[in-house]
Structure formats: C-alpha cells, structure tokens
Amino acid sequence: MGQNNNEQAQTLILGGTLQVDSTGNHPGGVTAATGFQAGAAEAEIKYKLKKDIALIYSTVPAAAAGVFTTNRVKAAPLLVTMPRVAGGRAQAIVVNSGNANACNGDEGVQDAVTMAAAAAAALEVPEELVLVASTGVIGQKMPMDRVLAGILKAAGRISPVGGAQAAEAIMTTDTFTKEAARQIEVNGKVVTIGGMAKGAGMIHPNMATMLCFITTDAAIAAADLDKALRHAADQSFNMITIDRDTSTNDMVVVLANGLAGNTEITSEEPAFITFQEALTGVCTSLAVAIARDGEGATRLIQVEVRHAPTIADARLAARAVAGSNLVKAAIFGRDANWGRIICAAGYSGANFDPGLVDIFLGDEQVTKNGCSLEFSEERALEFLNGDSVSITLDLKSGEAGAVAWGCDLTYDYVRINGDYRT
Amino acid sequence: MGQNNNEQAQTLILGGTLQVDSTGNHPGGVTAATGFQAGAAEAEIKYKLKKDIALIYSTVPAAAAGVFTTNRVKAAPLLVTMPRVAGGRAQAIVVNSGNANACNGDEGVQDAVTMAAAAAAALEVPEELVLVASTGVIGQKMPMDRVLAGILKAAGRISPVGGAQAAEAIMTTDTFTKEAARQIEVNGKVVTIGGMAKGAGMIHPNMATMLCFITTDAAIAAADLDKALRHAADQSFNMITIDRDTSTNDMVVVLANGLAGNTEITSEEPAFITFQEALTGVCTSLAVAIARDGEGATRLIQVEVRHAPTIADARLAARAVAGSNLVKAAIFGRDANWGRIICAAGYSGANFDPGLVDIFLGDEQVTKNGCSLEFSEERALEFLNGDSVSITLDLKSGEAGAVAWGCDLTYDYVRINGDYRT
Numbered sequence: 001m002g003q004n005n006n007e008q009a010q011t012l013i014l015g016g017t018l019q020v021d022s023t024g025n026h027p028g029g030v031t032a033a034t035g036f037q038a039g040a041a042e043a044e045i046k047y048k049l050k051k052d053i054a055l056i057y058s059t060v061p062a063a064a065a066g067v068f069t070t071n072r073v074k075a076a077p078l079l080v081t082m083p084r085v086a087g088g089r090a091q092a093i094v095v096n097s098g099n100a101n102a103c104n105g106d107e108g109v110q111d112a113v114t115m116a117a118a119a120a121a122a123l124e125v126p127e128e129l130v131l132v133a134s135t136g137v138i139g140q141k142m143p144m145d146r147v148l149a150g151i152l153k154a155a156g157r158i159s160p161v162g163g164a165q166a167a168e169a170i171m172t173t174d175t176f177t178k179e180a181a182r183q184i185e186v187n188g189k190v191v192t193i194g195g196m197a198k199g200a201g202m203i204h205p206n207m208a209t210m211l212c213f214i215t216t217d218a219a220i221a222a223a224d225l226d227k228a229l230r231h232a233a234d235q236s237f238n239m240i241t242i243d244r245d246t247s248t249n250d251m252v253v254v255l256a257n258g259l260a261g262n263t264e265i266t267s268e269e270p271a272f273i274t275f276q277e278a279l280t281g282v283c284t285s286l287a288v289a290i291a292r293d294g295e296g297a298t299r300l301i302q303v304e305v306r307h308a309p310t311i312a313d314a315r316l317a318a319r320a321v322a323g324s325n326l327v328k329a330a331i332f333g334r335d336a337n338w339g340r341i342i343c344a345a346g347y348s349g350a351n352f353d354p355g356l357v358d359i360f361l362g363d364e365q366v367t368k369n370g371c372s373l374e375f376s377e378e379r380a381l382e383f384l385n386g387d388s389v390s391i392t393l394d395l396k397s398g399e400a401g402a403v404a405w406g407c408d409l410t411y412d413y414v415r416i417n418g419d420y421r422t
Numbered sequence: 423m424g425q426n427n428n429e430q431a432q433t434l435i436l437g438g439t440l441q442v443d444s445t446g447n448h449p450g451g452v453t454a455a456t457g458f459q460a461g462a463a464e465a466e467i468k469y470k471l472k473k474d475i476a477l478i479y480s481t482v483p484a485a486a487a488g489v490f491t492t493n494r495v496k497a498a499p500l501l502v503t504m505p506r507v508a509g510g511r512a513q514a515i516v517v518n519s520g521n522a523n524a525c526n527g528d529e530g531v532q533d534a535v536t537m538a539a540a541a542a543a544a545l546e547v548p549e550e551l552v553l554v555a556s557t558g559v560i561g562q563k564m565p566m567d568r569v570l571a572g573i574l575k576a577a578g579r580i581s582p583v584g585g586a587q588a589a590e591a592i593m594t595t596d597t598f599t600k601e602a603a604r605q606i607e608v609n610g611k612v613v614t615i616g617g618m619a620k621g622a623g624m625i626h627p628n629m630a631t632m633l634c635f636i637t638t639d640a641a642i643a644a645a646d647l648d649k650a651l652r653h654a655a656d657q658s659f660n661m662i663t664i665d666r667d668t669s670t671n672d673m674v675v676v677l678a679n680g681l682a683g684n685t686e687i688t689s690e691e692p693a694f695i696t697f698q699e700a701l702t703g704v705c706t707s708l709a710v711a712i713a714r715d716g717e718g719a720t721r722l723i724q725v726e727v728r729h730a731p732t733i734a735d736a737r738l739a740a741r742a743v744a745g746s747n748l749v750k751a752a753i754f755g756r757d758a759n760w761g762r763i764i765c766a767a768g769y770s771g772a773n774f775d776p777g778l779v780d781i782f783l784g785d786e787q788v789t790k791n792g793c794s795l796e797f798s799e800e801r802a803l804e805f806l807n808g809d810s811v812s813i814t815l816d817l818k819s820g821e822a823g824a825v826a827w828g829c830d831l832t833y834d835y836v837r838i839n840g841d842y843r844t
Contacts, residue, residue: 354494
C-alpha cells in the first residue's frame with residue numbers, strides 16, 4: 001500500500017463536518033470528541049521501539065456500550081471488560097498489542113485485572129471504570145513488568161491530541177492507522193464521534209482480531225448507546241471478512257461522556273437516528289479501512305447485493321462472496337471469474353433464484369439471469385486493476401440489500417501468516 | 423509432491439485384500455469390480471492432448487445411489503443426473519473435465535442431455551440409464567462438437583482395465599490420480615468396491631468440486647446402497663476441507679451391478695455393516711487423497727477431535743481447525759501456533775469447555791486445560807516437517823470423536839487460483 005496509507009485511511013472518512021486543527025493533523029480518532037485524552041508508550045511487549053500500550057481517558061465518567069467476540073474461547077481481557085461494560089459506565093481503557101493474553105488461564109485474568117488497576121491508579125479513576133483490551137499472539141504469558149512500566153509511561157503522555165499515537169500503539173500487522181470521526185448537531189449542540197481501530201488478520205463476522213474504540217461527547221444513556229452500537233456494528237464490522245477466522249479478543253467499545261452539553265438523546269426521538277447514523281458512519285469508515293488493510297491485501301473488495309428477499313439473505317450472500325478464497329484469489333489475479341462469485345452466493349445459505357442473478361464487475365455486466373454474457377474483458381480488467389474492486393449481484397428476488405467488504409488473497413497473506421508467531 | 427504421486431495415492435488404500443493383476447498395475451479404481459469397464463479420450467475441451475472425457479460402463483444395469491452438492495447453484499449435469507439417480511438404476515456414466523457446464527442456462531441442460539444420449543448410443547444402453555458429470559470452468563459454453571467426438575473415441579477404447587485412464591481424464595488441477603479399492607466376503611462371495619475421484623479446489627463439506635465414482639459388483643438394493651453411501655460420505659467426503667468453497671458440480675455416485683453373485687445385501691443383516699464399512703474405507707481413501715492433493719498443498723493435515731459432547735460437536739470442531747486459513751498458513755510455515763487451533767475450535771460452533779482442552783501436535787502435547795504448556799519446539803517441528811501433520815484436540819467434555827482432513831495454505835494455492843480461468 002506504500003507511503004500513502006494514512007492518506008487512504010483519511011479518504012475513507014464519510015461525510016460530516018470535521019474540525020481540522022491548525023497543524024492540518026488528522027482530525028479523527030479517539031481524542032476528537034470533547035473531554036477525551038489518549039497516550040501511548042513503548043513497553044517492548046513483542047518488539048523494541050514499537051508503541052504497544054495505549055490509554056484512552058475521559059475527564060468525566062462516561063456511558064459505555066460494547067460488542068464482543070462470539071468465539072467460545074474468550075481472552076482474559078474480555079472476561080474483565082465484558083461485565084464492566086455491562087454495568088454501563090467507564091472512564092478509561094487500557095490496550096496493549098503484541099500479546100493477546102488469551103489461553104493463559106487464571107493468571108491471564110489476574111494480569112488483565114492488574115493492568116486495569118495500574119491504569120486506574122495512574123489516571124486516578126475508579127478501578128471498576130477501567131476497561132482492558134489486548135491483541136497479539138495467543139497463549140503466551142504477559143510480560144507484566146514491562147506492561148506495567150509501559151502503562152505508567154503512557155499515562156505520563158496522556159493528552160487531548162494523543163489519539164493518533166494511541167491508534168499507532170494498537171496496530172499489529174496493520175500497515176496504516178485507522179481513525180475516523182464525524183460531527184452532527186443535536187438540539188443545537190455540536191456532537192463529535194471519533195474512533196480508532198486495528199484489524200488485519202482474523203477478520204470475520206462476528207468480530208475479528210479487531211479492536212475498535214469509539215468516543216463521543218454526546219449525552220446518551222448506556223442502553224440507548226448500546227442499541228445504536230449494535231445497529232452500527234451490524235452494518236459495518238459484521239460485514240467485513242478477511243479470512244473467516246473469528247478471534248478470541250475482538251471488541252468494539254464506545255464511551256459517551258456527555259460533555260457536548262446536548263439534551264440527553266433517547267431512542268424515542270429523531271436525534272437518536274441522527275446519532276445512530278453518524279455512529280454507523282464512523283464504524284463503516286473504520287471497518288472499510290480494516291478490510292482494505294487485510295493481511296497481505298493489495299485491494300479492497302466491495303460486494304453489494306441488491307434485491308434479495310430479506311436483509312439476512314442479502315448479508316449472507318454479500319459476505320460469502322467477499323469471503324470466498326477463490327473469489328479473493330481471482331481478484332488478486334485480475335481474473336474476471338464471475339463463476340466463483342455466483343458459486344459463493346449459491347453456497348451462502350441465502351435464498352434466491354440462481355436463474356435470475358445479474359452480476360456486475362464495476363459497471364460492466366458479466367452475467368445475466370445466471371448465465372454468461374459476452375462482456376468486455378478489457379473493461380472488466382480496468383475495474384479489476386483498481387484500488388477498490390466493486391462487485392454487484394442483483395438477485396432480482398426482493399427488495400433488500402447489503403454491502404460487505406473484504407480484500408484479495410495474496411502471496412503476502414500466506415507469508416505473513418506462515419511466519420507470524422516465531 | 424513430485425514423481426511418487428501415484429505411489430502416495432496407493433498407500434492410502436485402507437485394508438482389504440486386493441487382487442493385484444499380473445502386470446502389477448494399480449488394482450483400484452472403477453474397473454476393479456466385476457463387469458465394469460471404462461475408457462477415456464482427449465476431446466480438447468480445455469487443453470490439447472490431456473484426456474478429458476471418461477466413460478464408465480457396467481455390462482448389466484446396476485443399482486445407483488448418489489450424493490450431490492448443496493450449493494443452490496447446480497450445474498446442468500446435476501440437473502440431469504439427480505433425477506436419474508433418484509430412479510435407483512444406471513448403467514453408464516459420462517464425465518468431462520475442463521468445463522463445468524454450470525451457469526449455461528437451458529442450453530447447458532440440453533448439452534448435458536445430449537452428452538448422455540451420445541454415450542447411450544455409443545455404449546448401446548438406454549439413455550435414461552446414463553449419468554453425466556462435468557468439472558472445470560463455470561460459465562463457458564460446452565464445445566459440443568469436440569465433446570461428442572470425444573465420447574465416441576472414449577467408447578471405442580472402453581475396456582475392463584480402463585479405470586486408470588478414466589481417473590486421469592477427470593483430473594483438473596489435481597497432481598495425481600486418485601483410485602482405491604477394497605474387497606470383502608459376503609455370504610461366501612468375494613465383493614469388490616472400487617472408485618476414483620478428483621478434487622483439488624473448492625473442496626468443502628458438503629461436497630466440493632469433487633467428483634467421485636464408485637463401482638461395486640455387490641448385489642444390493644438402491645435404497646440400501648443409498649443408506650450405506652450417506653454413512654460413508656459423512657465420514658469421508660464431508661470431513662475434508664480445502665478452501666471452504668462448495669462447488670456447483672460435486673457428486674459422489676455409486677453403481678452396484680450384482681455380478682459378484684452374493685445374496686442381496688439388505689440393511690437388516692450383518693453383511694450390510696461389512697459392506698458399509700468397506701464402502702466407507704474406499705471413500706475415506708479417496709477423500710484423504712483429495713485433501714492431500716489440495717490446490718498448492720505441500721502436506722496433509724489430519725485433525726482428530728476426541729471426547730466431544732456429541733459427534734456433531736466433534737465434527738464441527740475438527741472441520742473448523744482443518745479449514746482455518748490461519749491454521750493452514752501456520753502449518754505451511756512450520757509454526758507450532760496452537761493458539762490458532764484452539765481459536766478455530768472456539769468459533770466452530772462446537773460445544774465444549776475451553777478450560778479443559780488439551781492439544782497435541784503429533785505426539786507432542788502443546789496445550790493443557792486450554793493453557794500454554796512448555797513444550798519442545800524441536801519435537802513439534804519434527805511433526806510439522808512431516809508429509810502429514812496430525813493435530814489432536816482432546817476436549818475432555820464427552821465421549822464422541824471425529825476426524826477431518828485438510829491441507830496447508832501455500833503460495834501455490836494463491837498462484838493457481840489467481841490465474842485459473844484465463
């Protein structure tokens with residue numbers, strides 16, 4: 001992806017009026033909203049010199065909501081964080097990369113508790129308001145001496161413009177940081193929603209070794225925040241797939257600290273929809289950035305399914321196409337192999353009539369009513385050569401639609417994953 | 423896999439007393455059983471010189487049973503073959519490689535009917551007793567002139583020792599032919615079961631671009647043959663996974679012509695179990711050969727799950743581990759990354775307690791009670807360097823078990839599938 005990776009992440013920000021600061025810095029991220037600060041440090045968890053501890057801090061306690069991995073094997077930080085999020089309030093998040101703290105038994109859980117306690121002490125917030133997250137290798141003990149020193153160091157660096165450093169600290173095999181933000185007006189007050197994410201491998205619904213942290217200064221109750229987050233995640237993080245492996249550590253957490261001063265948003269009023277759409281926009285920006293940066297990926301694949309009988313059918317078909325190894329390898333090879341596209345839709349479990357399906361690569365129709373169509377290989381190749389490849393399936397079997405995102409399957413995916421742990 | 427591929431396929435034959443003919447030829451395959459003949463020809467469907475038409479012929483009509491792809495998109499030959507198999511009788515099978523005859527609309531179905539009719543005429547059997555199968559690229563019209571000429575040529579070459587040539591003709595990206603056979607005694611008569619298969623890409627339960635044809639001289643009614651085949655397929659073809667793509671063309675068909683002269687086997691007697699086990703043995707040999715020869719594979723992965731609550735749980739977990747891209751890439755990279763193994767079991771949907779799981783690579787235990795264990799990386803590497811890599815998960819949560827097979831994910835998989843159609 002080369003030098004312009006941060007550029008690419010920025011162009012994925014969807015709509016909204018963003019404040020750009022005087023230095024021209026990226027305005028997104030977890031410190032975009034009022035009252036949120038962040039810091040990062042190098043704790044040498046896996047690598048020397050790489051930032052691997054991030055802290056996110058709200059100057060006041062915030063409403064909290066989260067969605068978590070559906071994997072039966074849950075990493076220790078999730079066992080600590082899930083009940084705390086269920087309580088509906090949080091004020092800080094401590095995150096490390098380089099070690100997943102998964103499959104470490106009771107000791108792993110104790111380590112996660114200790115990390116949260118250390119962050120609580122350093123930031124002077126109640127321990128039960130600190131959430132903890134980890135990403136990295138499974139089954140290796142946490143180097144707690146270095147981790148705790150790193151947390152102290154990160155706390156010392158905490159600042160209202162620390163979002164970008166935090167975004168860097170949570171990266172593993174990511175090749176660029178992922179940040180996004182949006183602003184909306186709620187009852188005459190400007191509300192900001194910002195977030196950061198890391199992805200790369202093990203990206204598959206539901207959840208992935210994907211961490212995403214979103215902060216907003218909106219005033220909204222935890223239950224409504226949870227409702228909006230689930231809606232947003234269904235259309236974003238649950239529609240990306242990189243390798244169909246669902247990790248032990250995934251979480252998306254949102255904190256809302258109310259410092260925008262708006263009247264509290266409740267799910268009965270129009271402002272809730274405005275908020276939910278903006279949150280969905282931030283989540284979609286981050287999700288697409290994760291898909292684009294899939295391990296070894298050279299291009300983003302966007303699959304749109306139109307006119308499915310139900311949304312569930314549309315999502316099944318879109319995700320199956322975006323997740324098919326054969327489709328992904330064909331895209332890597334610039335091969336307009338639409339047979340693999342219809343085949344993936346066919347085994348997806350989605351309900352549709354194969355004899356009605358139209359398929360488009362970019363604007364070029366390649367399949368009509370489930371049959372091959374004479375098409376311009378040259379025009380198809382143009383689309384396949386793009387940075388983003390758009391595949392559309394019109395099922396002509398209903399009114400529902402969905403979009404899924406993925407990436408191509410490349411030699412580098414194999415290289416990265418053939419030699420990750422050692 | 424080099425020069426010894428046929429050797430490898432042979433060593434996968436499990437048990438049974440096989441007649442080896444005087445020339446020392448491979449005794450397995452579709453002409454092993456009495457009264458079955460086969461022939462093959464080069465029809466230039468996709469390549470010059472490669473055999474791409476196979477005919478299988480029984481000198482008398484046979485009982486027939488089959489299992490077929492679950493993909494909603496079914497290739498034309500399946501639309502013709504499925505109702506004929508449902509009739510319970512067949513006498514010949516015509517197969518082509520190089521073109522899947524899928525997504526070709528009504529014309530495709532007409533072409534499949536025409537292929538069967540041509541084989542029927544050439545072999546002088548009733549048209550409705552001819553089954554048809556195809557494998558290859560989706561969405562390209564069949565070159566019927568060449569196909570029909572090929573069928574005639576193959577019919578002219580039909581012989582009682584033609585099994586190996588037929589096995590060659592059905593290959594696509596396979597690197598070696600896949601044949602197996604077993605013999606059992608039923609009521610004092612020797613019964614032979616032989617078969618051939620092709621696999622390589624799109625191998626995933628249920629079914630795959632996998633064609634498998636089994637012939638036996640057993641006397642058994644079609645309904646009981648069907649019952650035995652379903653049992654066999656569940657333990658063999660439905661337990662292999664290469665890339666989690668399920669194709670439009672898969673079928674496993676078995677013909678039983680009764681020429682062994684045994685009293686008809688019925689599902690109420692012990693002989694049925696003997697027959698069913700032998701059929702399962704043939705299917706397992708062929709399934710394992712398919713997994714070993716997965717596109718780009720350098721090694722077979724065998725995943726055994728022990729002590730699961732139910733067989734369904736065991737199968738889910740075993741298949742998820744064998745099918746995980748991350749596990750497959752780790753095996754390719756000789757990385758004893760057991761975290762990916764437990765992670766895959768965790769998202770498989772299988773019911774188990776992660777805190778009880780023991781994992782073994784070969785004989786080396788690497789995980790105890792879901793936690794990392796000090797283990798010899800050197801010993802683990804020995805197992806990972808083998809031609810076959812054995813992974814065992816002991817869930818310690820019940821009495822059920824299952825075995826699944828797959829292969830590693832390699833650069834060559836990407837290369838082959840990045841440039842297949844064009």
